[in-house]
């Protein structure tokens with residue numbers, strides 16, 4: 001498999017806080033990689049650094065063989081907050097980034113046609129036809145996030161970087177979004193790096209789950225997800241799914257110190273009772 005992203009020896013500090021230590025990770029073209037781990041283990045920092053939004057101290061990051069030293073149209077980001085332009089309709093929100101990229105004054109009619117065709121396709125793909133003329137405030141959180149994803153896809157990025165994109169949505173909407181994003185991922189043949197707190201979400205969506213550990217942020221282990229391209233919600237009830245979930249949860253508890261805390265709490269409780 002050719003590598004779309006290669007990270008080698010990545011280390012990053014915020015002042016004296018070491019957020020990332022010695023990260024080595026290669027993401028294949030067309031792969032869906034999810035990042036999980038205890039709070040503060042550097043998931044968002046790693047994603048933001050990949051997106052070119054953060055400088056890094058040591059190490060290298062390449063995307064398509066080019067050094068990442070800032071944001072670029074090859075990498076689009078989607079965040080938990082939808083960050084849509086409230087004064088633009090759904091359709092204009094989706095078109096807007098393409099206009100920005102080209103510079104409005106340089107637009108040709110061909111550019112406009114191509115952008116409009118792409119925007120129409122994305123509106124259909126994301127199930128937004130009936131709200132294309134609505135404004136963001138008129139939409140539910142799930143629909144707003146669909147718009148944000150469509151906008152991120154407008155530039156046909158090689159890599160989609162998603163930071164807890166469904167974190168603010170209710171459980172049912174999240175399930176719908178999981179199936180939608182898997183569908184879009186397959187159709188668009190993208191490479192995706194996706195940060196989440198939710199281990200089930202990480203397994204259901206990912207080809208590989210990267211488990212990170214804190215203090216300093218580092219990769220603890222990488223778990224291959226043994227399920228194919230076709231997935232449906234019943235998969236979450238399968239024993240094989242539960243086994244992968246347990247394996248990952250064990251690693252997160254082990255590396256976050258939660259297990260030690262619980263053991264100490266149990267000891268303390270026993271000593272009070274005796």
Ligand SMILES: Nc1ncnc2c1ncn2[C@@H]1O[C@H](COP(=O)(O)OP(=O)(O)OP(=O)(O)O)[C@@H](O)[C@H]1O
Pocket residue numbers: 014017018019037038039040041042043044045046197217
């Ligand atoms: N802008 C910042 N300035 C200073 N320290 C930061 C900054 N952003 C993150 N950190 C620190 O870097 C470390 C990693 O943070 P990061 O937000 O990447 O972790 P995370 O795994 O995404 O956490 P969470 O799951 O809670 O969102 C933490 O110790 C955090 O306090």
